[in-house]
Amino acid sequence: MLGRFVRLWGQARTGAGGFMRIALKIAAVLVVGALLGLAATWFAVFRGTLAGGIADGPWRTSLEAGSSQGDIYLRARVAVHGLLALNRSETIYYTTSTDGEGAALSGQCTYRIAGRDPPTRWWSITAYGADDYLIPNPAGLYSASMHSVTRDASGKFTVTVSKAHAGGNWLPVGDGGFNLSLRLYNPNPSVAADPAHVALPIIVKERCA
Numbered sequence: 001m002l003g004r005f006v007r008l009w010g011q012a013r014t015g016a017g018g019f020m021r022i023a024l025k026i027a028a029v030l031v032v033g034a035l036l037g038l039a040a041t042w043f044a045v046f047r048g049t050l051a052g053g054i055a056d057g058p059w060r061t062s063l064e065a066g067s068s069q070g071d072i073y074l075r076a077r078v079a080v081h082g083l084l085a086l087n088r089s090e091t092i093y094y095t096t097s098t099d100g101e102g103a104a105l106s107g108q109c110t111y112r113i114a115g116r117d118p119p120t121r122w123w124s125i126t127a128y129g130a131d132d133y134l135i136p137n138p139a140g141l142y143s144a145s146m147h148s149v150t151r152d153a154s155g156k157f158t159v160t161v162s163k164a165h166a167g168g169n170w171l172p173v174g175d176g177g178f179n180l181s182l183r184l185y186n187p188n189p190s191v192a193a194d195p196a197h198v199a200l201p202i203i204v205k206e207r208c209a
Contacts, residue, residue, distance in 0.1 A: 056196050058102070058203050059094035059182060063192060092120075092191055094182040099203045107175045109208040110162040113144075115201030116155055121186035122146050125201070127161065130177045137172035144171050159201075 054061050097105055105111070113125065124145040129135045134142045149157040149169045160166035161180075163173055182200065184191060191198050 054195050056094065056198055056200050058096040058098050058100050059200050060096060061092060061094045061195050063092070063195060090186065092184045092187050092195065094184070094200065095179060096182075096203065097177070097179040099205045101205065103205065105161075105173075105178050105180070105203075106208070107163045107173045107178060110160065110164070110166075110206045112204045112206050113159040113161060113171075113180075113201045114156065114204070116157070116199065117146060118182075118184055118198060118200060119188035119191060120184035123185065124183050125159065125171065126181045126183070127171050127173050128179050128181065129174055132179075135172065135174045135178065137174075139165070139170075139172055141170065141172050144169055157201075 054063070099105060099111060117123065122145070124143045126143040127135055144157075144159045149159060151157045157169060159169040159171055161171045161173055163175065165172075180203070
């Protein structure tokens with residue numbers, strides 16, 4: 001009788017141990033899946049730009065920003081990045097965190113933004129830090145716009161983006177990474193019709209410290 005009891009007890013322990021191992025494996029899979037999902041969501045919302053499958057050089061945009069067609073990720077990005085998005089007939093937003101060669105924008109480098117006025121009633125280019133806030137600077141300059149830049153005789157403008165004072169059309173940034181937002185207010189209908197082929201300013205890296 002005692003031997004049978006011992007065998008039954010051992011079988012019960014073995015069965016319970018196997019069940020616990022399976023349960024722990026399932027729990028581990030669920031935890032890893034949840035963490036991967038949270039990481040993907042964080043990256044899409046906090047580190048993503050307004051990528052909507054539309055690229056024009058280094059600039060990215062989504063025509064769904066400010067509309068009821070935007071998905072939850074786009075709406076979250078708009079909220080986090082503080083764009084206060086209007087619909088496409090009022091404003092189209094382009095953003096970038098890279099230069100024309102695809103390298104990440106850095107305050108350790110100096111950039112040249114050059115071009116002509118895009119087909120819109122008014123435009124502005126604003127620099128934001130990695131925290132999506134305006135970048136503090138002694139000059140109190142946070143953007144370049146249609147009415148603030150000077151142009152050459154051909155109508156072309158050039159804006160210098162750098163940490164060090166550059167004079168002229170200068171957009172200050174800090175030490176770390178940053179991103180740029182180009183807003184086109186009351187754009188020409190051609191912009192919404194073909195946002196991937198608008199004549200937008202180029203972004204050229206001049207040098208790095």
